[in-house]
Amino acid sequence: MDYNIKDIGLAEQGKKQIEWAEMHMPALINVRQELSQRKSLKGIRISAVLHVTKETAALVRTLKEAGAEIALAGSNPLSTQDDVAAALVKYDGIKVFAWKGENDTEYYNNMTEILKYEPNIIMDDGGDLHALIHEKYSNLNIIGGTEETTTGVIRLKAMEENKVIKYPVIAVNNAFTKYLFDNxxxxxxxxxxxxxxxxxxxxxxxxxxxxxxxxxxxxxxxxxxxxxxxxxxxxxxxxxxxxxxxxxxxxxxxxxxxxxxxxxxxxxxxxxxxxxxxxxxxxxxxxxxxxxxxxxxxxxxxxxxxxxxxxxxxxxxxxxxxxxxxxxxxxxxxxxxxxxAAEGHPSEVMDLSFSNQALSVEYLINNQGKLEKKVYNVPQEIDEKVAFLKLKGMGIEIETMTEEQKDYMKQWKYGT
Missing domain, CATH: 3.40.50.720 (NAD(P)-binding Rossmann-like Domain)
Known part of the structure; x- marks a missing residue:
């Protein structure tokens, strides 16, 4: 089967949970609308190891709207919300291999399952999927990857320093709109x-x-x-x-x-x-x-x-x-x-992190073949866009610099 979850019968409750999360993720919904119009991920296969929560579901649904095919496994044996996993399978056709209470063998087996779909993009939270690929896989056509958390970025930087990293990775964790808010x-x-x-x-x-x-x-x-x-x-x-x-x-x-x-x-x-x-x-x-x-x-x-x-x-x-x-x-x-022991971060803060994830995936696709095999920070224009979209979703307006002020910030001759 194209999934392995605890109980498909939990799907209706999971659907309501996802709807609740998306009500509080206006920036990501805005990104979804943009990517959906561009269909910028059409034909792209993504394998993701993320916490299978209602917020992650909002991200996965966004990637699918942009044209991607997604296979998803959990990034912690105890973090999967089983009703959300069921809803993603039943209503969105996502290939989910995750349930709450996996043992270590099941945890890694599920990662192996999602790699059978021969992904072009890798999304990870903690670096386990990146490490597994580097240790055991050499035949995958991977354009690039993303990494959600500090632990994973540390591991990827070690790969880069040891000159073993196989593809470019965007360290989503290092975005201002990630670590200042999510972390x-x-x-x-x-x-x-x-x-x-x-x-x-x-x-x-x-x-x-x-x-x-x-x-x-x-x-x-x-x-x-x-x-x-x-x-x-x-x-x-x-x-x-x-x-x-x-x-x-x-x-x-x-x-x-x-x-x-x-x-x-x-x-x-x-x-x-x-x-x-x-x-x-x-x-x-x-x-x-x-x-x-x-x-x-x-x-x-x-x-x-x-x-x-x-x-x-x-x-x-x-x-x-x-x-x-x-x-x-x-x-x-x-x-x-x-x-x-709880539900993870509130949807409002994951709105920022997962907007960065979605836009970073699009960036990798648009820059295929142009990036070196190393760890990159999220481009500043993406970071600032996510902040702007979040403020817009909160109904907050910010100041706009005049042309005179913009010019002043670019010169060096003016003094006292």
């Missing part, structure tokens, strides 16, 4: 949403430890403070650590923060930033959550090795009893908490 504002809200849904604990008054002060960490720290938490930042970069201090947060190493925190959220893209040694220092009742793309930031394997007992308390909330008798609570088995 910071979207994850800032959705990660806390996942923590609250899985625990129903009060944030106010608690000591929250945010590990990493990149754009995701900034957003989480800011919103934790806004909800009344006392926030500690753990950061290895002196530049980001200094920024966190100047933003009013306490900064210290994890070895000290482990003894103080009550809620821990990782957002680094690195491995074992909360180790089993750190966990053994934690207070009774500490909550552990990960907001990074992969489930490597918390040493879950080490935690399971030292735990005297483990029991599930409620969905996505597992209790681990440590050798000293203290209990710690791991959310979503250390996976991406905002998508595993």
């Amino acid at each position: 910071r504002i979207g994850t800032g809200q959705s990660a806390i949403d996942g923590i609250i849904r899985s625990t129903n604990i009060l944030i106010a008054g608690k000591v929250a430890v945010v590990v990493g002060y990149g754009w995701v960490g900034r957003g989480i720290a800011l919103r934790m403070r806004g909800m009344g938490a006392r926030v500690i930042v753990v950061e290895a970069s002196p530049l980001r650590a200094l920024e966190a201090v100047m933003d009013g947060f306490d900064v210290m190493p994890m070895s000290k923060a482990a003894e103080l925190g009550e809620i821990f959220v990782t957002a680094t893209g690195n491995i074992n930033v909360i180790s089993k040694e750190h966990i053994q220092k934690m207070k009774n009742g500490a909550v552990l959550a990960n907001a990074g793309h992969f489930n490597v930031e918390i040493d879950v394997k080490g935690l399971k090795e030292i735990a005297k007992s483990v029991r599930n308390i409620r969905p996505f909330l597992d209790e681990y009893t440590l050798p000293n008798g203290n209990k710690v609570y791991l959310l979503a088995d250390g996976r991406l908490v905002n998508l595993a």
Whole structure:
């Protein structure tokens, strides 16, 4: 079959979810109308590994309207919304291979399935599909690709530095209209949403430890403070650590923060930033959550090795009893908490990211054969267009420079 999902019977509910998302994605709908008129993706085959959510559905439907054929797999074993997957199959004819609760083998098998359609364009979130292609496929006619997230861009830059990258890739994550909003504002809200849904604990008054002060960490720290938490930042970069201090947060190493925190959220893209040694220092009742793309930031394997007992308390909330008798609570088995235990980013912020995705795909097609095999940032004209469309959808007008002002900005002779 051209799909493998949990239950096609969920399609009607998924259709309503997609309609709800598209109501809040005016920029992407505007892009859809443009691409549909141009049919600029006609005959293009796209294989995409993305979180299968109602917002992703809006993007996929946009690509289809532009003429593309799409095969879609999930970019996290726990992030697929099964009703949305069913709606895409039943009502839109999208080849979907994804369901919530995949094991690791199923996760990679689904990626293999979508590559059977011999894609021309690769869309990825996390870099797993790009890596799989580079490791095992040499016969695909790929024009180029896109990458949605920080983790994936880091992997692709490593491929570029090692001179193994096989096709041009646009780092959608690096667009201003992506990382300033999706990473910071979207994850800032959705990660806390996942923590609250899985625990129903009060944030106010608690000591929250945010590990990493990149754009995701900034957003989480800011919103934790806004909800009344006392926030500690753990950061290895002196530049980001200094920024966190100047933003009013306490900064210290994890070895000290482990003894103080009550809620821990990782957002680094690195491995074992909360180790089993750190966990053994934690207070009774500490909550552990990960907001990074992969489930490597918390040493879950080490935690399971030292735990005297483990029991599930409620969905996505597992209790681990440590050798000293203290209990710690791991959310979503250390996976991406905002998508595993909640619904991911609100549609309004994904409107920006996915408008960038759609326009970047068109850019790759229009510039076929002109781009080197390396990682590119989103062209500035696309970034600014997305911002303009978003403002337009919000009913906001901005200033327009006069010709005199434009000329002034281009010259160097005027002085005081």
